[in-house]
Amino acid sequence: MSNGSPFKRVLITGISGSGGSYLAEYIVNHQPGVEVHGLARWHSTTTTDNLRAIRDRITVHECDLMDFGSVFAALQAVQPDAIFHLAAHANVRASFTTPNAVLSNNILGTSNLFEAIRLAKLDPLIQLCSTSEVYGQVDPKYVPITEETPLRPASPYAVSKVAQDMLGLTYFLSYQLRIIRTRMFTYLNPRRTDLFATSFARQVAWIERGLQQEVVHGNLDSVRTLIDVRDAMRAYWEALLYCEPGETYNIGGTTTMKVGEFLDQLVALSSVPIPTRCDPALLRPADVTLQIPHVEKFVNATGWQPQYSFEESMKYLLDYWRGQADKFL
Structure with missing residues (x-):
């Protein structure tokens, strides 16, 4: 595929977050000539460290998607020809504790974004970042999971992502907003601490440095297909270049294993013995498995x-957290 970019100015919602920051890095480093703008809430400033390597090459706008006025103003200022909508409360387990906060943030924030685009009379290409969590507890007969697999969300977070997904379809059908929906399967992302793989890597690194005694974990039997976050963010860019508005696309890797098998392989990379223990508090009221795309x-x-x-992804993940652990020594 061509390396040329049809986009002059892109906007990333949630740019200071774990995925958004990697996406911004990809565009800055691999798509020269593309102006990168991002939306970040004022109370997300603690995560702007994610952007430190590219801070002088991007423009971050203070904006809360729950505040329609700030969204509209930011869009008017930026006038993007492409938008990546990544901003979300994305912690599955936390969504069982604070369901209303997750539902309102993810659904109304997305509605505000689409309404602001419509009322500002902009016509950007839009990538709506959804998730394999929308498929929920999948009947084995639907594995591997296609885009036509029934949606059976098993958490409030997943419900919010189904609603985002359907809003994307609605605004495409009703207002011709050029929205491409992508459903990302499990990825290895060092900057997102609520993911099982990141939690395991952080704990292993802490044990290696004498900062922790054992790895605590939840359900190890869930089957996932894994992909590197750098490949995932490049996929988002490719989606806007080549995919069709109004369509949904699964994105995922080719390495499939149980969560427990991932932990075993991570432990095998460690320089010291790693004790492990199941913590019932880490078990979700409902979990998903067979996340094979x-x-x-x-x-x-x-x-x-x-x-x-x-193997490269796992080493990248563990080395990142070894570096974080070293800061405490």
């Missing part, structure tokens, strides 16, 4: 393939 629709549209091996 069918990604041919996306691959056929884009030609995208993962560039990082599972």
Whole structure:
């Protein structure tokens, strides 16, 4: 596929977050000539450290998606020709504790964004970042999971992402907003601490440095397909270049294993013995498994393939957290 970019100015919602910051880095480093803008809430400033490597090459606008006026003003100022909508409360387990906060933030924030785009009379290409969590507890007969698999959300977070997904379809059908919906499967993201893989890597690094005694974990039996966050963010860019507005696309890797098997492989990379223990507090009221994607629709549209091996991704994840642990010594 061509490396040329049809976009002059892109906007990333949630740019200071774990995914948004990696996406911004990808665009800055691999798409020269593209102006990168981002939206971040004032109380997200503690996470702007994620952007330290590219801070002087992007423009961050203070904006809360729950505040329609600030969203409208930011869009008027930026006039983007492409938007990546990544901002969300994305902690699945926390959504059982604070469901209303997660539902209102994710659904109304997305509604505000789409309404502001419509009322500002802008016509950007829009990538709506959804998740494999929308498929929820999948009947084995639907595995591997295609885009037509019934949605069976098993957490308030997943419900909020289904609503975002359907809003994307609604605004495409009703107002011709050019929205491409992507459903990302499990990725290895060092900056997102609520993911099981990141939690395990952080704990292993802490134990290696004598900062912790054991790894605590929840359900180890869930089956996931894993991808590197750097491949995932490149996939988002490819989605806007080659995918069709109004369509949904699964994105995921090719390495499939149980959560417990991932932990075993991570422990094998460690320089010291790693005791592990199940903490009942880490078990969700309902969990998902068999998160194995069918990604041919996306691959056929884009030609995208993962560039990082599972071993490279795992080392990248663990080395990141070893570096964080060293700051405490």
